[in-house]
Every structure is written in structure tokens, then in C-alpha cells.
Amino acid sequence: MQFKGISFILLMFMTLGCYAQSYNDWVDSSYVYISKKDWVSAEKALLSAVRKEPANPQNSLLLSNLGTVQRRMGKLDDALKSYNNALMITPRAVTLLKNRAALYSEMNRMEDALKDYDRVLMYDEDEENALYLRGLLRLELGDTAACRIDLERLYKLNPQSTDARIGMATLLKCRHYYDNAIDLYNQVIRAEPENSAYYVGRGEAYYYLKKYNKADEDIAKALKLDPDDPLIYVLRAKVKIARYDKEDAALDLKKAVSLGFDKNEAQNILKAGVEL
Template identity: 40%
Template sequence: MDYKKVTVFLFFSFFTLWLSAQSYQELSGKAVDYIEKDSLLQAEKLLQEALKLEPKNPHNALLFSNLGLVQRRLGRYEDATDSYTFALNFAPLAVPILLNRAAIYLEQGLLDKAYVDYCQVTDVDKANKEALLMRAYIYMIRRDYKAARIDYDRLLELDPQSYSGRLGLATLEQKEGKFRESLDLLNKLIAEFPDDAMLYVARADVEREMDHNDLALIDLEEAIKLAPASADAYLLRGDIYLAQKRKSQAKQDYEKAISLGVPPSELHEQLKQCK
């Protein structure tokens, strides 16, 4: 007899019987405990059982939302979006649920769906900073810079010290060719956050566009010193070296970026030019 298989069978049999004896409140409460302990599969099972017990309970908005959280942490994004959608069937204007679903849509590259959710959030809460920031980001990708500026301005009106808002606005100024305005914003951010490598990369990119490559290389050297695993810094420095015909140095930086996780296919053309 395979005692290991028998033990596993008995465990799941007792677990199933135990679940059936629990009430809706007990199951949902214990599921939260499991989430806090990061025991996600157990939490998922409990939440699903609670939902089966009372499928029409209005509190299922919270249970489906928790289920979405669990599935998102497990990396099962489609299941998570389904759970958040079910939650919204019970509470259509629940801002936290809309924000969570929008974030998953963004992670999946579903910008149009994320945009709809962020618009719904701002319809309910015109001062929601997360929705304004992420909608501005979507506008930037769409190159709708006028709409992006409206959202960034509104965000900074609500929170003048917003790091993400100011960095986003600096990027917008750069996209519109307003390099001095972009540098002013980045210089102020670097004065406040001198150890933030990403800010040096951002400033170097503006300096590169202004043909101030020497300054850009100094900033990238500082960025790499602060964050040796910054693939973006190596990529940008590689681009500058390549433009300067310093092919061997460019190749080294591109290869370093690949070692840090950049797909080789994205740098195929650049590496060809390094030969």
C-alpha cells in the first residue's frame, strides 16, 4: 500500500469536510488570515468555497476583490481580472477595485481597457491621484500630450510635491521639445533625491537630445555608480557611444544591458552597427 498517497487523500478529504462545515463569515475571515500569511492557494480555496455558499451575498464584492488580489499575486492575471469584474458586478463604482483591475490591464498591455477603468475612477473621484497619474501615462503612450498635461497639471495641483507627477511632467516637456523646462524639473528632483539613479538617466536622455553628450555621459556614469544593475543607463550610454562611432564601447554596454535582462532581439540592429 502506498501510504503517502493514502495520507494525501485523507488530508484533502478532511479538508473538504472541514470547509463544508464552515460558515460564509468563517471562510472569508480565515481566507484573509491566509492572505496575510502569504498562503495564497489556501486563501483562494477558502474564498471560492465562501462564494459557493452564498453566491448572491452583496459582500461578495469584497470576496471577489480579495480573490483577484490572490490570483494577481499568483501571476494568474486573466483569472484576477475576471474576479475583479465579478466584484464590480456587485459594486460597479468601487474605486479600489477599478484601480486594481486597471493596473492588471496595464501589466498586460491592454491600454484601452485600463484607460476606461481610470476614467470611471475619475468620474467617481475627480481628485484620485493614482488614476490621474496612470491616465496621463496612457495619454503619453498615445502621444496625446495635451490631455496628458491636463492630468499632470491636475495631479500637481492636488500634490505639488508628487515625485511621479513631476517626473512625468519632465518627460512630457522633453517629448514636446521643451528641453529647458524638462531640465529645470529634473534638476529640482535630483537636488531632492541625489541618490536616485533613474533621475540621472532621465536627465542624460534630455542632455543627449540637446547634443550635450559629455554631460549625458557624466550623468550616466553617476547612474551606473548608484545602480550598477540599471539596464536603461547602459542602453542609453551605448546609444551615445554608437553615435560617436565608439563601437567597441557601445557593444560592451549593449551586451551588459542584455546580461541585465534586455531581450537580445531588441538590440539586434544596434549590435550589427557595432561591427
């Protein structure tokens, strides 16, 4: 009986100790969990810290981290609430606005994302990453002229910018200047030969030029560097379709879907059966 009583007392102390964690304890725990990519525990720790001291000004950072953790978990609506709450504390926080803009893009709310990038550049007109991302977003929305303005400004700010070259190459492909795009991809590949995305971009330009053997070479290089990128398999499927090999193309698209590519879009590519 005596041992049972001692065990009960120890259990009570352990339980009370868990509930008595301080604000800083929860914050420290959240960083540990984030480093381990334990998103569920990180979310719990961050929420516990914010609830422990709701008026603490550091909560802006914690809510930002919480939003990012929730994005990792696929809880996009919760992530948006966390970013919104963080921006209520620090409404001019550029990093927060960029995070929310990226989330809006992920949620296919492009106009909202554009507004956040506009705010970032209103507060810091030389924010290079925001210029690059806003330029690409404008391109996606079909505003090629505005996209070019952002990318040319980025070039002016930083003539060595890889983002400026990649962004301009993407724009040139959309405007069917494939050879010019390839020249820009050549430049960034010489500087960063281990980046698979650059080979995918150049391979796509070769594909549109009907230089399928060249596209094959870039696809092979990209696969060696990052075999889990679904866009590589999508590009390879398009090349196979151009060669009238729909059966193998279907296998590549199935692989792309398993890696996160949109299933409906994959089906549309296969149904078209022609170069896209």
C-alpha cells in the same frame, strides 16, 4: 500492528484537518504566503478561500489580491479574469480599477487602460495617481495636449507633487524642451537624491542635448543606486552608439535584455547605429 493503526488514524486526522480549513484560515495563509513572496502558495490559498465561500463579499479584496499575485507569476490572462470578477462585486472600487488599468498597460492594451483611468477619475476626480498615470498613457498614445491637461491639473491639486514634475519633464522631453526638463529633474533629485529613475530621466535629456559627459555622470549615479534597471544599460548603449562604440553598446543592450528589456527593441536600437 497497533502502532500502524495509530499512525493511520493520526494521518487521517491530519488529512481531514487540511481539508477542514476555514475561509479565514485560507485568507490568513494567503497573507503569510504573500509576505514571503510565495506566489504559487498564495494563489492556491486565495482560490481555496473564494471557493470555500463564493458569496462572501470579502471576495472582492481576495480576487484583487489574486489578480496581483497572478501578475507577479506572469499569468496575465488569469489576472485579468480575477480583476474582472472582483469588479463584478465592487464595480466602483478605485483601487481595483487602477490595478486593472496597470495590467492592461502591461498587456499593451492601452485603450482599455485609458478607459479604466477615465472611470477612476469619474468616481474621484482628484485621484492624483490616476491623473499622473493617465497623463503618461495619453502621452504614450501621442495625445500631448490631453497629457498636459492631466499634469497641470495634478500640479493644481498638489503643487509639491513629484509625479507632476516627473510627468511634465517627460512631456517636455517629448516636445524637445530638454533644458526645461532638466530643470524639473534637478528639482526632484534635490528632494529625492536616492531615486535612480530620476538620474536616468535627466541623463536621457543630456543625451538628446549631446552632453554625453553629463549623461555619463547620471548613468554612473543610477547604476550605483539600482544596477538591475535595464533602462540604465539601454541609455548607456545609446550614448556609446553616439560615440561610435557599437561593440560596447551591444554588450550593454545584451545586459538590458537579460534584465527584462525587449529583445527586438534592443536589436532595433543597435541596428540603427545612430542617436535615437
